[in-house]
Amino acid sequence: MDDWQASTWQEDRSQFQRDYDRIIFSSPFRRMQNKTQVFPLPEHIFVHNRLTHSLEVASVGRSLGNLLAEKIAAENPENMLVPEIGTIVSTACLAHDLGNPPFGHSGEAAIANFFLNDAGKEFQNKLSPAEWNDFIRFDGNANALRILTHQFAGKRPGGFALTYPTLASIVKYPFESLAATQQKFGFFQSEKNHFQSVANELHIPAKTSNPTSYQRFPLVYLVEAADDICYQIMDLEDACKLGILDYNRVKELYLNFYDSDEDNNTLKNIEDVLSKVTDKNEQISYLRAGVIGKLIHLCNQIFEENYLPILKGEYTKSLTKSLKNRHAAAMQHVKEVSYKEVYAHRTVVEIEIAGFKIIGTLLEEFIGAAIHPNNNYNKKILSLLPDQYRPQTDSLYHKIQSAVDFISGMTDIYALNLYRKIKGISIPGVV
Numbered sequence: 001m002d003d004w005q006a007s008t009w010q011e012d013r014s015q016f017q018r019d020y021d022r023i024i025f026s027s028p029f030r031r032m033q034n035k036t037q038v039f040p041l042p043e044h045i046f047v048h049n050r051l052t053h054s055l056e057v058a059s060v061g062r063s064l065g066n067l068l069a070e071k072i073a074a075e076n077p078e079n080m081l082v083p084e085i086g087t088i089v090s091t092a093c094l095a096h097d098l099g100n101p102p103f104g105h106s107g108e109a110a111i112a113n114f115f116l117n118d119a120g121k122e123f124q125n126k127l128s129p130a131e132w133n134d135f136i137r138f139d140g141n142a143n144a145l146r147i148l149t150h151q152f153a154g155k156r157p158g159g160f161a162l163t164y165p166t167l168a169s170i171v172k173y174p175f176e177s178l179a180a181t182q183q184k185f186g187f188f189q190s191e192k193n194h195f196q197s198v199a200n201e202l203h204i205p206a207k208t209s210n211p212t213s214y215q216r217f218p219l220v221y222l223v224e225a226a227d228d229i230c231y232q233i234m235d236l237e238d239a240c241k242l243g244i245l246d247y248n249r250v251k252e253l254y255l256n257f258y259d260s261d262e263d264n265n266t267l268k269n270i271e272d273v274l275s276k277v278t279d280k281n282e283q284i285s286y287l288r289a290g291v292i293g294k295l296i297h298l299c300n301q302i303f304e305e306n307y308l309p310i311l312k313g314e315y316t317k318s319l320t321k322s323l324k325n326r327h328a329a330a331m332q333h334v335k336e337v338s339y340k341e342v343y344a345h346r347t348v349v350e351i352e353i354a355g356f357k358i359i360g361t362l363l364e365e366f367i368g369a370a371i372h373p374n375n376n377y378n379k380k381i382l383s384l385l386p387d388q389y390r391p392q393t394d395s396l397y398h399k400i401q402s403a404v405d406f407i408s409g410m411t412d413i414y415a416l417n418l419y420r421k422i423k424g425i426s427i428p429g430v431v
Contacts (some may be wrong), residue, residue: 007225016084017101018121020091020165026160029054030145036104048238050097053230058298061226065089067300068222085219091162092169092223097396099143101408102415103355104348107210110359111138111404119364123400131397132175134188135404142188143173143408149194152388152405164198168217171195174204174225175213186408190401202430215313225299225319231332232320237288239342240281247280253337254287256330257294272281298327349395351412358419359407365422366403371396384418 007144023029032050050057065086088142100105114120115135123134134142148167149159174195175187187195192212199206199214207213236253239245257314258267266270270290274283306322309315323331340347369378371392391399407415419425 003017012427014084014087015163016087016166016283019160019162020087020094022160022162023091023094023098028409029094031409031411032097034413035102036412037101048234049102051409053234054094054097056234057096057223057226058090060229060232061223061291062086062090063275063296064222064226064300064303065219065287067296071304077382087218088163088165088169089222089226090373091166092219093226095144095148095170096172096223097140097144097225098147099145099408100140101143101359102410102412103351103359106352106355107359107408108183109352110137110356111363111408113356114360114363118360120367123396126396127258127400128189128397130176130178130189133180134397135400137177137180137183137185138404138408139173139177139183139185142172142177142185142191144170145187146191149191153390153392154159154388156375164201165217165219167195167234168204169219170203170221171217172220174220175210175305176215179213188401189397198237200201216310220302221310221315221319222299225295225303228318228320229295229299232331232338233288233291233295233343235338236334237284239338239345240284242347244342244345244347245307245337247284249288251338254284254291254332255334259326279402295323295327296337298323317424354416355421358415359421361423362407362410362415364404366406370399370403381422 029051031055035050050066053361060428063086065088069082069085070431072079072085076082092131101111103110112135115123115132115138123135127135147159148162149168150340151157171186173180173184176187176189176192177185179185195214200202202217204217207215228369231405233254236245236250240247240250255267255270258270260267270287273286277283277286302319302322303310306315320331363380366385369381372378373382385402385406389402410418
């Protein structure tokens with residue numbers, strides 16, 4: 001943002017509200033409207049994309065943050081930063097998927113597969129173990145931190161120049177790829193020092209077992225809960241609209257979150273509303289909204305009950321995995337149905353397969369061109385690479401990153417069209 005813009009707005013916004021605005025008005029955020037969330041983006045039926053998912057997660061995250069702020073404000077009425085908690089959590093939610101590549105959740109796996117099983121295998125002995133792990137475990141969470149903090153060519157230092165609390169709230173897995181026991185991790189080697197600065201400034205303790213692994217920043221739990229709630233609950237609504245799950249099945253999955261005794265009045269109200277609303281999609285939307293509201297309050301309650309362990313870095317579970325009894329069983333049932341019948345549906349698998357082929361081909365072309373830029377073909381490939389993604393050093397790691405940066409930022413449609421052009425499947429002006 002230019003200085004004159006900053007001076008115009010500075011009296012109207014806090015630094016945390018500025019973070020929110022910078023993400024909302026950014027190109028990476030807008031591009032998420034054409035990135036698959038779970039289902040292929042159909043022509044006539046609306047389903048969630050990365051952008052709408054992020055907006056909904058931000059809404060849930062704001063509610064969670066505001067509920068926490070109410071509790072803390074009652075105990076610390078003079079703390080002027082407490083009212084900003086809702087904004088910080090909401091902003092982190094907006095940004096949590098910025099680093100996800102095209103073609104849904106398989107995009108990360110497609111990038112990792114290129115290095116593990118495809119042409120990228122040749123780089124294993126040419127990179128350090130830590131650099132190699134960044135690629136074979138490529139993770140959208142780490143990539144989001146890179147997008148927000150890296151100075152891309154021609155751009156200003158500090159990336160989005162966000163506040164440290166906002167950045168810390170985004171990093172769900174505060175350790176490097178070498179320290180990861182599974183696919184997920186929080187920062188690449190290129191952003192390792194930056195996250196260490198954030199951790200030091202906010203006094204986030206490192207784990208004694210590994211100095212490059214840190215405890216979670218407390219607000220991460222709220223960001224994660226907001227994502228989990230929307231991801232699990234909203235996908236059922238989309239599956240119903242697409243005819244993957246029928247109405248009665250989804251209705252049952254939602255009503256499982258209610259107890260016939262404890263929630264008797266609520267269930268009566270639900271029955272009354274459903275008797276007046278005849279549109280099936282509207283009924284499902286109403287049920288979905290009620291479940292999300294219920295889960296917001298349950299997760300807030302769990303956070304409050306574990307407040308001190310969370311502050312001390314001693315709490316290891318997610319809030320949604322800490323649900324109990326009926327609510328835990330209902331959430332587990334949703335997950336089982338989703339994985340067996342929704343995420344394994346033919347339309348989802350087809351786009352995942354396409355993503356592997358498209359991303360693998362684009363990586364091979366652009367990484368090859370970045371490493372060997374002088375032959376005529378590679379010069380033409382590099383001419384398609386926007387200036388901001390040009391390698392800024394001779395490091396092999398950074399050359400590979402430049403191609404990964406470009407491809408992971410693409411929309412589904414752009415990646416597909418570029419793949420077709422490079423493969424000669426569709427050449428403009430040629431019949």
